[in-house]
Amino acid sequence: MIEKALKGEPRYYMWLVFLLGIIGVGMGCWFYQLHKGLGITGMGRDISWGVYIAQFTYLVG
Numbered sequence: 001m002i003e004k005a006l007k008g009e010p011r012y013y014m015w016l017v018f019l020l021g022i023i024g025v026g027m028g029c030w031f032y033q034l035h036k037g038l039g040i041t042g043m044g045r046d047i048s049w050g051v052y053i054a055q056f057t058y059l060v061g
Contacts (some may be wrong), residue, residue, distance in 0.1 A: 033040055038049065 041051075
């Protein structure tokens, strides 16, 4: 099955690199926030955790 995922045109590989780049940037931002704390979001102490809980609740169901 993996051999089918590795076969493709150059456009396919460019798309994969683009998506992996977006994932990498997102992970980098997440690790930065994990290291520096929620203060880098610019939200107050009481609001920052509430936004994440509200988004999680909305997206999960």
